[in-house]
Amino acid sequence: AEDEEGAESADDVNSDSGPEEEDDGPDSSDEEVDEESEDDAGADVDTLADDDDDESKLQEIDKVLGTKEKKTRGVSVFPPEPKRKGREPKDEYAGGDTSDEEDIRNTVGNIPMHWYDEYKHVGYDWDAKRIVKAKQGDAIDDFLQRMEDPNFWRTVRDPQTGQKVILSDEDIALVKRIMAGRNPDAEYDDHEPWIDWFTSEVEKMPIRNIPDSKRSFLPSRVERQKIGKMVNALKMGWAKTRAEQERLKAARKGPKFYMLWETDHGKEEMRRIHDHVTAPKRPLPHHAESYNPPPEYLFNENEMAEWKRHEDEPWKRKLHFVPQQFKSLREVPAYDKFVKERFIRCLDLYLCPRGKRTRVTVGPEYLIPKLPSPRDLQPFPTMQNLIYKGHTDMVRSISVEPLGEYLVTGSDDHTVKIWEISTARCIRTIPTGDIVRSVAWCPNAKIPLVAVASGKRVLLINPKVGDHLLVKKMDDLLAEAPRTDTLDNERVRTAVQWGEVTEEDHKLGVRIAITHFREVKQVAWHGRGDYFATVMPDAANRSVMIHQLSKRRSQLPFSKSKGLVQCVLFHPVKPCLFVATQRHVRVYDLVKQELLKKLFPSCKWISSIAIHPKGDNLLVATYEKKVMWFDLDLSTKPYQQLRLHNSAVRNVAFHLRYPLFASASDDRSVIVSHGMVYNDLLQNPLIVPLRRLEHHDRVNDFAVFDVVFHPTQPWLFSSGADHTVRLYT
Known part of the structure; x- marks a missing residue:
């Protein structure tokens, strides 16, 4: 019975809201629905909603409800508007929430998510609870998902939450369009027909031919108001001519007078003192001003006499009063100069001008010069490559062949060894019979000779390596002594003698032996290879001697002793000789x-010197742990002092091709530094420490004795007290 009543009520409603009523349009009369029919329809809906089998009845009931709801609100049903051609506007809220209403679980914001790599969570949700990272499977789990999950290829990981998200078909289509280089919007038409509003063809008729408006023929209302204001100004006398306006401007620019001490009408800035400087405070009392000062602050007889002698010149006194001693504070009398001091203080405050001193605060980081990175200054030796073993005692001196293929070393084991650099193989060993203090290979590649200072003798040795033609030619030249008519003076003949060698020494390679009357410490070659100098520190005014190889002559360049000579060095370009004594370095012109000039290193004991290949800069090593760089064109004092070592610096050396120099010390270290000398005389040399090499062992407080660079490669050789020679590359 209820079903039949519901069907009848539905038919009644449908008959009331049929298509004929909808076609009437807005002029049709609105129908009201009584409460009884509405209640009957609601009951019918509840009854039919429970019946899932009769779908046709449910559709009719839905139509009834829609029609009755519109009528109860007083809204008439209009016919639907015709659809426009083209694209329909897309509803922003049709697909669900917008991006602003998006459910963002992770509230950390737009930050790099790799900050949470070391944590077990990836952020925090809206309740401030940690979002735990999802479990990441291994390679087996990944393979199983790849094989079993059909959506594996469209699954991505959300970096905010760590969860896996399956991309929809729309997302896949969007990604494909972006990868294909097309517009992401699929509904956008790239080839939409273009409407050419203005053509390039000249038309006969104008495009816009609107007749002039009525307003263009009427006078302007705004202009009428402006003219009215100008007429009113003329009537009232407010309008001024140009001459009158110029006179008013001149009157305004004239001198202004104001009351100097006016406070009622003047501005506040006129009464204010700008940049007020506070008065300096009086100095705090010293111990001598105490009523019971210590005895050392009281004047003795001499100090009292000195104080009285400056009675007419009180500004020369140390103190403006005489310290006195009292047992208690109540015994202190009144100060008789109190009023005078206060008066002088007032005069100072009143008459003396005050000024502000700007204190410049410079941080320690600004005082440190900005140096380039060592990586930008390569190449330079950084690691130990070869070790030359064979000596049984300390290796004091080393030297490299000008072509860079062989190395000569001198040791305290009374031997000189010649090595092949590339293989560290000892080619020849030459006994000398005494401690070898210095060895020097001739810098001229055409003269294969090695000068060795052993005891009181200087041996010129043919190493018999390299070009065999040069070796044979050198033996032929040294076989016979040249004939000279000049005779050496008595001082030279008593100091040095050129002599022949024995057959045994000749077989070993010794060609000439020069015997001195004192022990020889150093041998230094001239750049051309014909001259070499020797140093005998104990020989006083005959400590430096210069020998000529071609004539086999010797000469004494100095007649007086200027100090204990440590080492000598020839200038690479000019005919100059550097002589280093204990505290000074003198430069002599040999011509x-x-x-x-005389250089002042400001040290107590010089150990060695080295000259730059260009000849304008000098390195001085001292036993006081310092290495000093001298710019010979700049000053006689060091340009820069390097305190890089912790012990005495034994030797320094420059590289012939690269801007490098090195220093060897008894602290087991060899420090390689960058020393760039510019052609511009106004630019200072650039000095940058690069690498500290510590591979030698210390023996009896001695470590590294000598250091020398390879002539062509950025390699470094060092000899030490551990009986070895090391190559750094």
């Missing part, structure tokens, strides 16, 4: 035979 003019005069002193050019």
